[in-house]
Amino acid sequence: MRKLKLVVGIGGASGAPYARRLLEHLTERDDVEPAVVFSVNGRQIWAQEVGTDPRSYGFPIYGHKDFQAPFASGSAGYRTMVVLPCSASGMARIAQGVSDDLLGRAAEVVLKEQGKLILCVRETPLSQVHLRAALLAAEAGAMVMPASPSFYSNPQSMDDLVDTVVARVLDRIGLDNELMERWGSQPAPLRREAGARAPARVASGEDAGPAIAGTISPFGRRGEGS
Numbered sequence: 001m002r003k004l005k006l007v008v009g010i011g012g013a014s015g016a017p018y019a020r021r022l023l024e025h026l027t028e029r030d031d032v033e034p035a036v037v038f039s040v041n042g043r044q045i046w047a048q049e050v051g052t053d054p055r056s057y058g059f060p061i062y063g064h065k066d067f068q069a070p071f072a073s074g075s076a077g078y079r080t081m082v083v084l085p086c087s088a089s090g091m092a093r094i095a096q097g098v099s100d101d102l103l104g105r106a107a108e109v110v111l112k113e114q115g116k117l118i119l120c121v122r123e124t125p126l127s128q129v130h131l132r133a134a135l136l137a138a139e140a141g142a143m144v145m146p147a148s149p150s151f152y153s154n155p156q157s158m159d160d161l162v163d164t165v166v167a168r169v170l171d172r173i174g175l176d177n178e179l180m181e182r183w184g185s186q187p188a189p190l191r192r193e194a195g196a197r198a199p200a201r202v203a204s205g206e207d208a209g210p211a212i213a214g215t216i217s218p219f220g221r222r223g224e225g226s
């Protein structure tokens with residue numbers, strides 16, 4: 001089986017637990033060949049927010065200025081990259097074609113090769129500068145996918161919450177996963193008593209709304225004034 005060559009870029013935004021979970025998940029797969037690169041601040045924030053040694057996952061980790069890394073060139077065949085988390089400034093640099101570190105260069109390569117680049121930006125609030133950069137990145141072919149956890153699956157722990165983001169990232173990469181339950185995988189709940197907890201189920205995004213009209217929405221009670 002041909003493995004997917006995947007660059008995992010870990011940028012300087014809060015959200016290193018997302019990257020930790022992604023790497024952890026990738027150790028359980030045999031269809032992916034990951035290569036990892038941190039930005040300088042990404043490495044520092046990982047130390048603050050996760051604290052473990054990222055080498056423990058067994059994937060190659062390249063230095064932030066190591067332009068000898070295979071994925072610094074299109075010829076090495078890496079066509080998929082996720083930056084998780086991605087700082088606003090990292091997104092802006094990628095959108096402008098600035099590649100003064102390996103993470104930026106890897107992103108530039110994926111864009112020029114017309115591969116799949118997913119930028120999981122985490123910043124709030126977003127200024128006009130950020131919003132313009134996001135549009136520019138999207139126009140250049142990147143997917144801007146904010147690292148925004150969702151709550152409709154009734155997550156019970158921080159890991160559950162983190163998984164709501166990582167599952168969707170894996171989906172976009174094209175990697176089947178069961179990190180979260182899919183909309184429609186369980187019968188839709190009919191009406192429940194006020195105050196009852198939502199069942200542990202997840203609407204998988206886009207078409208969650210219409211499917212639950214007249215029932216209890218994962219986003220709240222519909223049609224009952226709340």
Ligand SMILES: Cc1cc2nc3c(=O)[nH]c(=O)nc-3n(C[C@H](O)[C@H](O)[C@H](O)COP(=O)(O)O)c2cc1C
Pocket residue numbers: 011012013014015039040041042045048086087088089090122123124
């Ligand atoms: C502890 C810490 C947390 C940060 N969190 C964020 C963040 O959530 N989002 C963001 O856009 N920048 C954040 N920054 C700022 C970026 O790290 C900084 O702008 C950096 O230059 C981004 O570039 P990089 O992604 O290449 O590391 C943070 C910085 C530090 C030190």
